[in-house]
Amino acid sequence: MGLRFSIGTGQRLLSGSSNALLPSTSVVTNVILYLVRHGEAQLNALGILHSRNYDDNPLTDRGKLEAAAAALFLHRMGAGGPVFTSPLLRARQTANCINRNYRVDDS
Secondary structure, X not given: OOEEEEEXXXXXXXXXXXXXXXXXXXXXXXXXXOOOOOOOEHHHHOOOOOOOOOOOOOEOHXXXXXXXXXXXXXXXXXXXXXXXXXXXXXXXXXXXXXXXXOEEOOO
């Protein structure tokens, strides 16, 4: 399942208006956004749910299977387009299963 939302192009901010954003054109694009959590990582298997170590927490064998299953599911759904991920190793490994040309969010 994806989160479906619409993006109006050409929106402008109108100060002093009760409607802050008004479309200046009638072009609307429907977008489906898929959010995928990383597969099981080594620290997850030990019961540690939070780690900000960028390269010290790789996926377990189970996590690699979970990432592959997510990739297969998205492929069967016909999902395409760019894949964005955090710089965490477990997230990059999961993203790599989905699309080898993933983009890392360094912010």
